[in-house]
Amino acid sequence: MSHKHRSSQVHHTTNVSVDLKCPHCPFMASLQLEILQIWLLCLLLQVCRHHAAAVAQGCGNTSHFICPYHNWTYDDKGRLVKATRLKGIQDFKSRDYGLHPLVLDTLGDMVFIHAQGGRPPSTVESSAESKQAKLPKVLEFLGSGGQRLRDLGMCDRHLVHITRREYLLNCNWKVFCDNYLDGGYHVPYAHKDLASGLDLSGYRNELHDKLSIQISPVRRPTDDDTETPDSNEQRQQQPDQQGDTASSSSGVQLDRLAGGRVQHAGYAFVYPNLMINRYGPWMDTNVVVPLTGSSTDRCKVIFDYWLEADALQQAAASIEPGIAHSSSSSSSRNGKSLRGVVDLAMRSEFVSSSLASSHQVQEEDIALCQAVQLGLQEPSYGVGRYAPGPEAPMYHFHTMYYEAMLRALEAER
Numbered sequence: 233m234s235h236k237h238r239s240s241q242v243h244h245t246t247n248v249s250v251d252l253k254c255p256h257c258p259f260m261a262s263l264q265l266e267i268l269q270i271w272l273l274c275l276l277l278q279v280c281r282h283h284a285a286a287v288a289q290g291c292g293n294t295s296h297f298i299c300p301y302h303n304w305t306y307d308d309k310g311r312l313v314k315a316t317r318l319k320g321i322q323d324f325k326s327r328d329y330g331l332h333p334l335v336l337d338t339l340g341d342m343v344f345i346h347a348q349g350g351r352p353p354s355t356v357e358s359s360a361e362s363k364q365a366k367l368p369k370v371l372e373f374l375g376s377g378g379q380r381l382r383d384l385g386m387c388d389r390h391l392v393h394i395t396r397r398e399y400l401l402n403c404n405w406k407v408f409c410d411n412y413l414d415g416g417y418h419v420p421y422a423h424k425d426l427a428s429g430l431d432l433s434g435y436r437n438e439l440h441d442k443l444s445i446q447i448s449p450v451r452r453p454t455d456d457d458t459e460t461p462d463s464n465e466q467r468q469q470q471p472d473q474q475g476d477t478a479s480s481s482s483g484v485q486l487d488r489l490a491g492g493r494v495q496h497a498g499y500a501f502v503y504p505n506l507m508i509n510r511y512g513p514w515m516d517t518n519v520v521v522p523l524t525g526s527s528t529d530r531c532k533v534i535f536d537y538w539l540e541a542d543a544l545q546q547a548a549a550s551i552e553p554g555i556a557h558s559s560s561s562s563s564s565r566n567g568k569s570l571r572g573v574v575d576l577a578m579r580s581e582f583v584s585s586s587l588a589s590s591h592q593v594q595e596e597d598i599a600l601c602q603a604v605q606l607g608l609q610e611p612s613y614g615v616g617r618y619a620p621g622p623e624a625p626m627y628h629f630h631t632m633y634y635e636a637m638l639r640a641l642e643a644e645r
Contacts, residue, residue: 275345276310277332287331297331306331337370339378340387341538342517344370374502377440384445384498386508391515391538394574394583397591398534401598403605405505405522405531406633411601412499412507412518413629415446415622422596425589429489430497437624444625446499450489450511486547488512488586492540501625503632513543514586529605535594537587539577547583548576 278288278297285301288294296313297306305314310331318324335346346367371378381387401408411418416435420427431449438445485491492513500508507518515538523530539547548568549555555568555576568576577583607613618627 274309275334275336277334279332280304281312281329281331282315335367339370339374339381340389341391341393342387374443375441377438377443377445377500377502380438380440380445381443381500381508384447384496384500384510385494386498386500386510386515388493388510388515388540390493390541392541392544392570392574394537394539394544395578395587396534396536397587397594398532399594399598400523401531401533401601402529403531403601404529404608405520407601407604407608408520408531408533408597409501409505409629410626411597411604413444413446413501413623413626414619415625416448417619417622418600422600423593426593435622437622439624439628443500443502444628445501446625448497450495450497452490486513486543486582488514488582488589492543501629503629504636513540514538516590533594535590537590539583543582544573544577547580548573550580550582551576 278286280287280299280301282299282304283301285299287297287299287304287306295308297308299305303314303316304312307313310333312326312329312331315324315326315329337344337346374381415437416430416432419430419435420432429451431451434447434449436447438447489497489512492511494510494512497511498509500510502508505520507520509516509518517536517538519534521532521534522528523532545555555573
């Protein structure tokens with residue numbers, strides 16, 4: 233499958249993340265993705281229907297998937313085209329043994345997967361299309377929160393994937409989520425550089441059915457620097473809505489927090505493990521993944537960084553003035569490929585300093601999370617108390633997690 237596609241991140245609603253950054257049609261873990269040039273997506277479980285071996289590893293292009301175990305072969309639509317030594321077997325029909333399809337939907341450049349709770353699709357409903365009509369779209373599933381993601385510029389299609397960073401933490405994945413969800417409580421004390429760019433007096437929280445959102449105005453050169461962070465509980469005004477249709481001048485201001493299409497910093501947490509951060513011309517998505525092994529108190533956080541296309545162009549032009557971007561995948565005489573523009577932008581002072589500032593925040597958060605993990609292991613700690621204003625998103629997360637655990641226990645009875 234040699235189809236082009238956009239860089240993006242797939243998020244499974246039960247803590248599975250699939251990398252779609254490969255320039256080919258990728259497959260990773262137990263998932264395989266095909267993206268056609270008309271942006272039609274087809275997702276298949278890459279588990280052989282005979283003996284459960286993986287039919288593909290890594291990434292690349294192919295028109296067929298061949299199981300290495302017994303040579304069962306599937307086409308690029310997941311249909312079984314060869315099953316060795318089963319000719320003449322009673323009641324065996326190859327059409328019943330294709331790779332299992334999964335239902336998906338998109339929101340901006342993000343792809344969401346419905347994996348049937350880990351169960352295989354019904355034998356009666358064997359096609360993803362038939363199930364697609366019976367499942368809610370992502371916006372419907374997220375309810376009012378989904379529309380707010382659009383309003384806050386988190387589904388903006390003017391974004392280009394820049395790079396990925398991964399962090400390993402010696403803490404439980406929920407500790408990382410708690411740190412994210414304290415409503416900016418720790419920001420003025422633990423992230424002084426970040427706090428200097430935010431107007432924390434206007435920091436506010438929104439709680440929705442499946443997600444929570446934290447919003448802060450950003451400081452600009454004309455802002456009053458005398459406002460204090462402790463007055464954030466009284467201010468309730470709505471931020472400007474900056475959805476997909478937000479305009480931007482060709483000479484975008486290259487400022488990490490104050491430039492770009494959005495006029496605020498927005499931080500969204502989609503239960504249980506996806507975070508979307510939109511600020512200035514930047515967006516980054518974070519997926520926290522529990523690590524298996526002898527301890528549950530380790531996790532990995534995957535950061536993907538996105539930049540508005542006009543800011544990307546301007547950053548690249550600071551390295552190579554007069555650069556023109558070509559939509560072609562290869563360089564041309566008068567323009568560069570998108571990858572070439574990204575590579576130039578990565579060398580710019582704006583992009584390198586922005587990523588360095590983000591890294592500083594992550595290092596500060598890692599120190600906090602790992603310190604909390606050590607404290608939680610102290611038997612005398614017991615339990616803490618919620619700060620009812622700022623920590624509402626954290627309580628919201630705990631409530632959803634508690635209800636999920638109750639449902640799981642009930643299902644086992």
